[in-house]
Amino acid sequence: MSHPALGKTYPAFEYEVGREKIREYSYAIGATNPVHFDPEAARAEGFRNVVAPPMFAVVYSAGSVGPGVLDPELGINLALMLHGSQELVWSEPVCAGDTITTETTFKDHREEDGRTYFVFESVSKNQDGQETVRGTWTNIVRGG
Amino acid sequence: MKEGDQIPEFRVTPDKYLPHRYAGASGDFNPIHIDPEFATQVGLPRNILHGLYSMAQVALANAAVAGGDPRKLKRLSVQFRGMGLPETEMVVTGTVKEVRDGRVVIDTVAEQDGNRIIRNAEAEVEV
Numbered sequence: 001m002s003h004p005a006l007g008k009t010y011p012a013f014e015y016e017v018g019r020e021k022i023r024e025y026s027y028a029i030g031a032t033n034p035v036h037f038d039p040e041a042a043r044a045e046g047f048r049n050v051v052a053p054p055m056f057a058v059v060y061s062a063g064s065v066g067p068g069v070l071d072p073e074l075g076i077n078l079a080l081m082l083h084g085s086q087e088l089v090w091s092e093p094v095c096a097g098d099t100i101t102t103e104t105t106f107k108d109h110r111e112e113d114g115r116t117y118f119v120f121e122s123v124s125k126n127q128d129g130q131e132t133v134r135g136t137w138t139n140i141v142r143g144g
Numbered sequence: 145m146k147e148g149d150q151i152p153e154f155r156v157t158p159d160k161y162l163p164h165r166y167a168g169a170s171g172d173f174n175p176i177h178i179d180p181e182f183a184t185q186v187g188l189p190r191n192i193l194h195g196l197y198s199m200a201q202v203a204l205a206n207a208a209v210a211g212g213d214p215r216k217l218k219r220l221s222v223q224f225r226g227m228g229l230p231e232t233e234m235v236v237t238g239t240v241k242e243v244r245d246g247r248v249v250i251d252t253v254a255e256q257d258g259n260r261i262i263r264n265a266e267a268e269v270e271v
Contacts, residue, residue: 021169024168024169025169025170027165027169028162028165028166028168028169028170028197029166029169029197029200029201029204030156030201030204031200031204032212033212033213033214035214036214045213051214052214053200053203053204053214054203054207054214054217054220055196055199055200055203058170058196059169059170059171062170062171062172082224083195083196083224084223084224085221085222085223085224086195086196086199086221086222086224087219087220087221087222088219088220088221089218089219090217090218090219093214093215136221
């Protein structure tokens with residue numbers, strides 16, 4: 001039985017990538033490559049400015065995925081929800097000064113072993129229209 | 145690298161305040177990550193690591209195969225299982241599953257005290 005909201009898309013979310021945010025995030029996860037901290041080092045490696053670690057994708061796309069997870073029409077019981085799995089496919093690197101726009105779709109819904117799976121797909125593009133990341137976010141609700 | 149090769153083992157011990165720094169950096173202030181009292185009230189042993197922090201460690205371990213160049217990690221998919229804990233060493237290990245078209249596909253696991261907190265992780269890295 002298909003969920004009535006399957007295929008629903010959420011408004012595009014715009015995120016401006018700041019240099020200090022990249023530094024803060026890189027420091028928090030323990031990324032030590034100078035390309036994340038030092039504009040000179042980043043330029044020497046061919047980047048426009050300090051470059052975000054790949055996993056920073058979850059920071060700039062969260063503002064688009066969140067409204068889907070919280071959408072009352074989907075009826076996800078947040079108290080019983082787990083982030084079950086995550087896939088990210090990267091294309092263009094993201095640098096300080098970029099503006100990233102992300103759109104999210106409610107992609108899949110299925111029930112297995114007493115659990116309900118809510119799957120979202122996010123697609124993020126930079127200011128030049130180049131794709132930076134495509135994310136598949138699988139949330140599992142225990143007991144339906 | 146060839147099929148069956150191990151990637152260099154990656155070890156990290158997130159300190160007591162790591163979840164607070166990650167919360168600030170990521171914007172995820174869910175109290176199960178930053179409030180030990182709240183965490184125990186909802187049945188957890190203590191405040192737990194953000195799953196996406198642990199995934200970031202798996203990403204670093206795999207990008208290291210390509211000299212830590214952030215452009216070389218092309219894909220990463222993971223399953224979150226169990227709970228990651230601060231002040232406990234995390235060990236990320238990986239085995240090359242396939243080599244094709246200038247990319248390696250690496251099966252990866254992250255564990256703490258033998259408890260797999262990320263499993264069935266698969267990374268694709270340009271080499």
